[in-house]
Amino acid sequence: MSMVSGKMQVLLQNNSVVRAMFEEGNRLAAIYGRENVYDFSLGNPNVPAPEAVNQAIRDVLREKDSVYVHGYMSNAGYPEVRRAVADSLNQRFGTAYTENNLVMTVGAAYAMNILLKTILNPGDEVIVIAPFFSEYRNYIGNYDGKTVVVKADPETFQPDPEAVGRAVTPRTRALIINTPNNPSGVVYSEETLKELNRVLTQKEKEFGTVILTISDEPYRELAYDGVRVPWIPSLIPHSCVVYSYSKALSLPGERIGWLLVPDTVPEAEDVTAAAVIANRISGAVNAPSLIQLALSRCLGEKCDVEAYDRNRKLLYNGLKDLGFTCVKPQGAFYLFVKAPDGDDAHFFEACKKYNILVVPCTSFAWPGYVRIAYCVSYDMIQRALPFFAKVAEDCGLKKS
Amino acid sequence: MSMVSGKMQVLLQNNSVVRAMFEEGNRLAAIYGRENVYDFSLGNPNVPAPEAVNQAIRDVLREKDSVYVHGYMSNAGYPEVRRAVADSLNQRFGTAYTENNLVMTVGAAYAMNILLKTILNPGDEVIVIAPFFSEYRNYIGNYDGKTVVVKADPETFQPDPEAVGRAVTPRTRALIINTPNNPSGVVYSEETLKELNRVLTQKEKEFGTVILTISDEPYRELAYDGVRVPWIPSLIPHSCVVYSYSKALSLPGERIGWLLVPDTVPEAEDVTAAAVIANRISGAVNAPSLIQLALSRCLGEKCDVEAYDRNRKLLYNGLKDLGFTCVKPQGAFYLFVKAPDGDDAHFFEACKKYNILVVPCTSFAWPGYVRIAYCVSYDMIQRALPFFAKVAEDCGLKKS
Numbered sequence: 001m002s003m004v005s006g007k008m009q010v011l012l013q014n015n016s017v018v019r020a021m022f023e024e025g026n027r028l029a030a031i032y033g034r035e036n037v038y039d040f041s042l043g044n045p046n047v048p049a050p051e052a053v054n055q056a057i058r059d060v061l062r063e064k065d066s067v068y069v070h071g072y073m074s075n076a077g078y079p080e081v082r083r084a085v086a087d088s089l090n091q092r093f094g095t096a097y098t099e100n101n102l103v104m105t106v107g108a109a110y111a112m113n114i115l116l117k118t119i120l121n122p123g124d125e126v127i128v129i130a131p132f133f134s135e136y137r138n139y140i141g142n143y144d145g146k147t148v149v150v151k152a153d154p155e156t157f158q159p160d161p162e163a164v165g166r167a168v169t170p171r172t173r174a175l176i177i178n179t180p181n182n183p184s185g186v187v188y189s190e191e192t193l194k195e196l197n198r199v200l201t202q203k204e205k206e207f208g209t210v211i212l213t214i215s216d217e218p219y220r221e222l223a224y225d226g227v228r229v230p231w232i233p234s235l236i237p238h239s240c241v242v243y244s245y246s247k248a249l250s251l252p253g254e255r256i257g258w259l260l261v262p263d264t265v266p267e268a269e270d271v272t273a274a275a276v277i278a279n280r281i282s283g284a285v286n287a288p289s290l291i292q293l294a295l296s297r298c299l300g301e302k303c304d305v306e307a308y309d310r311n312r313k314l315l316y317n318g319l320k321d322l323g324f325t326c327v328k329p330q331g332a333f334y335l336f337v338k339a340p341d342g343d344d345a346h347f348f349e350a351c352k353k354y355n356i357l358v359v360p361c362t363s364f365a366w367p368g369y370v371r372i373a374y375c376v377s378y379d380m381i382q383r384a385l386p387f388f389a390k391v392a393e394d395c396g397l398k399k400s
Numbered sequence: 401m402s403m404v405s406g407k408m409q410v411l412l413q414n415n416s417v418v419r420a421m422f423e424e425g426n427r428l429a430a431i432y433g434r435e436n437v438y439d440f441s442l443g444n445p446n447v448p449a450p451e452a453v454n455q456a457i458r459d460v461l462r463e464k465d466s467v468y469v470h471g472y473m474s475n476a477g478y479p480e481v482r483r484a485v486a487d488s489l490n491q492r493f494g495t496a497y498t499e500n501n502l503v504m505t506v507g508a509a510y511a512m513n514i515l516l517k518t519i520l521n522p523g524d525e526v527i528v529i530a531p532f533f534s535e536y537r538n539y540i541g542n543y544d545g546k547t548v549v550v551k552a553d554p555e556t557f558q559p560d561p562e563a564v565g566r567a568v569t570p571r572t573r574a575l576i577i578n579t580p581n582n583p584s585g586v587v588y589s590e591e592t593l594k595e596l597n598r599v600l601t602q603k604e605k606e607f608g609t610v611i612l613t614i615s616d617e618p619y620r621e622l623a624y625d626g627v628r629v630p631w632i633p634s635l636i637p638h639s640c641v642v643y644s645y646s647k648a649l650s651l652p653g654e655r656i657g658w659l660l661v662p663d664t665v666p667e668a669e670d671v672t673a674a675a676v677i678a679n680r681i682s683g684a685v686n687a688p689s690l691i692q693l694a695l696s697r698c699l700g701e702k703c704d705v706e707a708y709d710r711n712r713k714l715l716y717n718g719l720k721d722l723g724f725t726c727v728k729p730q731g732a733f734y735l736f737v738k739a740p741d742g743d744d745a746h747f748f749e750a751c752k753k754y755n756i757l758v759v760p761c762t763s764f765a766w767p768g769y770v771r772i773a774y775c776v777s778y779d780m781i782q783r784a785l786p787f788f789a790k791v792a793e794d795c796g797l798k799k800s
Contacts, residue, residue, distance in 0.1 A: 003610060003667040005521045005543075008674040015677060023474070048466035057690075058458060066448035070651045074423070106506055106655070110683030121405045138681040143405075210403060251470045253689025255506070267403040274408040277415060281538040283510030288688045289653025290457075 011138070021357050028355055038356040038384040040372040043182065043333065045250040047308065047375070050301040053249055056294040069290055075280045076272075077104025077258070077287055084296040085258060093231040101268070103259040103275050104287035107252075108218050108244035111259040113139050114278035115214060115240055116174070118271055120145040124173040129159045131336070131366035133182045133216070145173070149365050157186040157327055157336070165199040174212045175200065180219040180229060183364050183371035184336045185329020187223060190230045197236040204238070210266050213239035218257075219332035221248040221302055224309050227330045237264035240271075245295060247333070247375075250303045256291045308333045311374040311381055318385045319372075323397035333375040336361070340395035342368045350394050354387035411538070421757050428755055438756040438784040440772040443582065443733065445650040447708065447775070450701040453649055456694035469690055475680045476672075477504025477658070477687055484696040485658060493631040501668070503659040503675050504687035507652075508618050508644035511659040513539050514678035515614060515640055516574070518671055520545040524573040529559045531736070531766035533582045533616070545573070549765050557586040557727055557736070565599040574612045575600065580619040580629060583764050583771035584736045585729020587623060590630045597636040604638070610666050613639035618657075619732035621648040621702055624709050627730045637664035640671075645695060647733070647775075650703045656691045708733050711774040711781055718785045719772075723797035733775040736761070740795035742768045750794050754787035 004012060021041030028037045060069055076082065082099035089097055105111040116126070122144035128136050130151045140147045150167045153160050164175065177196075179188035200211050215232040220243070223229050232239050244257035261272045279286065315335055319326050325338035337358075339347035344360035347370050351358050361369040374381065392399075404412060421441030428437045460469055476482065482499035489497055505511040516526070522544035528536050530551045540547045550567045553560050564575065577596075579588035600611050615632040620643070623629050632639050644657035661672045679686065715735055719726050725738035737758075739747035744760035747770050751758050761769040774781065792799075 001609060003519060003612075003665070003671050004674045005517070005519055005524075007521075008518050008678065011677050011681070012670060012674050015673075022472075042472065044472040046467060049470050053470075054461050054466065057461065061454050061457065066454065067446060067650070070449050070453075070653050072422075072442065072444040072652045106684045106688075109685055113683035117405070118408050119403060119405055121407075124405075135681060139683065142681065209401060212403075250467070252472045253470050253686060255684060255686065255688050265403070270402075270404050270412060273415075274404045274412050277411050278408065281411070281535060281542065282682065283513035283539065284506045284655060284684055285509055286653065286655065288506075288655050288691065290691070291688065 007141070021359055025357050028357070032355055036355055038354070038380060038387065040374065040376060041357045041359050043247070043373050043375060044252060045247060045303065045375045046377055047250050047304045049250040050298065050303060052298050052301045053251065053294060056297040057290065059297070060290060060293045064293065069293060071289065073286060073289060075286050076276045077102070078292055081292045081296040084299060088299040089260070093234065095233070097260065097262065100272065101261055101263065103272065103279055104292055105257050105259055105279060106255040106284040106287055107246060108216055108242040108257040109135065109139070110255070110284055111242035111257050112214060112216060113142060114275045114282060115242065115259055116140060116143050116145065117278040117282065118274040119173055119212060123171065125169060125171045126173060127164060127167050127175040129164070129177060131157070131181070131183050131361055131364040131369070132176070133178060134363045136176055148172070152184070157181065157184040158188060158192045159196060161192065161195040161199045164196060165203055168200070168203040168207070168211065170207045170209060172203070172209065172211050174214055176214045176216060177232070178216040180223060180331025182219065182332055183334045183359070183361060184327050185332050185334050186327065187227050187229055187330040190235065193230055193232065193235045200236070200238070210238055212265065215239055215241045217241055218244040218247045222305055222308060222333060223331040224312060225330060229331065233260070233262045233264060237262070238266070240265060248303065249295070249298065249301060251291070254288065254291045256287055256295055307378070308375065311376065311378055314378065314381050315372065315374050318381070319388060321399060322389055322392040323399055324392065333373060335372040335374055337370050337372055339368050339370060340397055344368055344370050347395070350391050353394070354390055356384060356387055356391065407541070421759055425757050432755055436755055438754070438780060438787065440774065440776060441757045441759050443647070443773050443775060444652060445647060445703065445775045446777055447650050447704045449650040450698065450703060452698050452701045453651065453694060456697040457690065459697070460690060460693045464693065469693060471689065473686060473689060475686050476676045477502070478692055481692045481696040484699060488699040489660070493634065495633070497660065497662065500672065501661055501663065503672065503679055504692055505657050505659055505679060506655040506684040506687055507646060508616060508642040508657040509535065509539070510655070510684055511642035511657055512614060512616060513542060514675045514682060515642065515659055516540060516543050516545065517678040517682065518674040519573055519612060523571065525569060525571045527564060527567050527572060527575040529564070529577060531557070531581070531583050531761055531764040531769070532576070533578060534763045536576055548572070552584070557581065557584040558588060558592045559596060561592065561595040561599045564596060565603055568600070568603040568607070568611065570607045570609060572603070572609065572611050574614055576614045576616060577632070578616040580623060580731025582619065582732055583734045583759070583761060584727050585732050585734050586727065587627050587629055587730040590635065593630055593632065593635045600636070600638070610638055612665065615639055615641045617641055618644040618647045622705055622708060622733060623731040624712060625730060629731065633660070633662045633664060637662070638666070640665060648703065649695070649698065649701060651691070654688065654691045656687055656695055707778070708775065711776065711778055714778065714781050715772065715774045718781070719788060721799060722789055722792040723799055724792065733773060735772040735774055737770050737772055739768050739770060740797055744768055744770050747795070750791050753794070754790055756784060756787055756791065
């Protein structure tokens with residue numbers, strides 16, 4: 001008999017490709033020196049958190065009582081923090097949320113987990129739009145849900161509402177969307193989202209069900225070229241938002257985010273109450289306290305999006321010039337690049353030969369592409385480009 | 401069709417008694433004023449974190465690079481933090497752990513969750529010793545395990561090894577122990593633990609299984625009268641420890657702790673690797689980064705245990721003098737008090753009449769008792785005692 005459960009045995013054998021890369025990057029760095037490894041694998045922001053965050057942490061420690069700062073609060077989070085977040089959303093999106101619509105969580109990933117735990121019965125189906133963040137499959141599997149993959153339009157990488165409609169069954173409980181998208185960098189358009197809502201509403205009527213759209217928004221603040229990221233609940237009333245400050249404020253290690261359950265969600269009060277219980281019993285209990293308090297003072301802050309934009313242009317133009325086919329990213333910090341021979345495993349190996357680490361997108365349900373995270377230093381991209389040139393040569397690409 | 405899953409519906413209807421008390425305390429405080437409510441319901445430390453913790457936070461922010469401090473690290477936690485924790489354990493307990501035995505987690509509750517996720521197949525049985533922290537039932541249920549309750553000795557509140565042995569079946573995967581105990585305050589003796597190990601080892605041989613003891617140790621540092629809290633893995637080789645700094649350093653809101661998988665656990669490497677994956681996919685991803693780093697500089701620190709000890713003596717002696725029957729606590733910060741008429745719901749109501757909030761222990765699988773958390777101000781206990789006197793009178797108790 002094995003010590004490890006059946007479910008976890010499978011995962012032990014197919015561990016996260018992204019995380020394996022992260023460990024591989026550290027291994028290579030130890031051998032060749034950090035400066036000779038071009039690790040584009042993980043979405044770990046290189047841009048530092050705004051100084052205002054550290055200042056807010058110091059201020060909270062100085063001004064507030066230690067028992068308040070480090071103590072338990074309601075499992076949903078400090079009411080005053082939730083109120084500050086609600087106010088900030090209301091200002092930005094013309095909404096009317098209150099603290100009762102919000103649950104502070106250990107990041108967006110945990111927010112999605114407690115929401116899935118709240119709504120899924122075993123065997124329920126959750127639609128995801130490929131390409132998608134590979135962890136969704138695990139999150140859905142945690143609650144014995146079934147992941148149903150619907151491909152995005154292969155030209156625009158926008159979701160295909162008709163295809164989503166065709167995938168809906170009476171067991172469909174939710175649809176996960178992620179815009180700006182990881183890994184494609186595409187921002188879903190208002191038009192697409194409206195059409196998606198139309199199709200979902202029609203299917204809800206047909207089956208007498210509610211299909212909850214879960215909008216995973218860690219990259220909301222990272223959009224370029226003036227592209228507007230639509231506010232999902234305004235377009236899809238049956239939607240919840242899971243949000244994280246990991247990328248918006250460069251705090252991925254701190255695990256801070258929230259779940260928003262708008263009043264337009266059927267039984268919103270019960271959903272929120274159950275999510276608060278799930279927040280507690282899944283073991284996190286509450287979002288980290290000091291960071292909650294500090295964060296509530298930094299809601300107007302942004303990380304240096306310009307830095308990502310410079311990286312984006314350098315890398316996108318650099319790779320295009322070398323003859324690679326890339327999706328032009330409008331948001332997030334990923335470049336989605338076609339494998340020259342259509343095999344992402346080959347492309348991965350071709351890159352690794354020069355200590356360049358990229359993520360093969362078979363794990364994002366989009367074989368034939370790799371993901372290149374450009375949340376790295378501008379300098380590293382500059383130094384990596386000559387090696388990408390060698391990769392292009394090895395792959396027989398022609399400069400444009 | 402309900403929005404909330406079947407499993408969560410049940411929990412919505414039977415929400416945590418302890419947490420309900422916490423919210424009730426806040427409600428009463430809003431009506432009567434905080435100073436007129438005697439809230440003994442939640443284990444939320446009143447003793448502040450050692451100033452060294454806040455200093456360490458400031459130092460880390462000043463000395464270290466922001467991207468390192470707030471960024472992703474290995475899902476198991478910063479290797480240097482795990483090394484510091486291992487060294488500290490080795491010094492205290494004469495062990496030889498390394499960073500590979502440790503996974504930093506969002507508190508002990510999350511550590512227990514990822515361990516249960518790692519080892520439980522649906523229908524597997526987990527033995528718990530009553531009285532026990534009511535959340536264990538939820539944690540086990542999260543992975544479709546079955547909670548098997550074995551009563552402690554009703555005189556000493558020590559586990560009864562023979563009774564545990566009788567409860568073991570071929571489906572028994574784990575035993576959860578908690579010493580110093582919540583809610584009884586009892587510290588399990590070395591003798592009891594050795595006997596427990598003998599019985600478990602015998603049952604493992606009989607059934608050809610491994611029964612993992614999970615030692616939940618948030619209260620390890622809170623022991624009084626010079627009582628030594630035995631180090632479980634030295635007595636029970638097939639055991640893991642889940643630990644939290646919530647009580648040891650008064651940081652319950654920060655959600656910081658760890659899982660220890662000693663090499664004496666069969667397939668220890670696989671168990672650890674699977675737990676690291678569970679740490680990631682359950683949504684927390686990693687323990688909060690800044691607090692990890694700050695904590696690793698405070699491993700020699702302790703909160704003011706003397707303050708709890710003063711509270712303990714005041715409350716224990718005070719209630720004894722009023723004629724109540726209490727278990728004398730050797731650890732943690734709970735007093736376990738017998739309901740005068742044997743009905744904890746009655747006792748709860750009798751206390752609430754005077755705005756005293758205590759937790760009826762039916763929810764801890766020990767009806768007829770209430771739990772009084774004395775991690776409150778000395779002053780509040782002093783002010784509450786005259787009202788406890790009225791409760792005693794109402795209950796017809798005679799002063800000793």
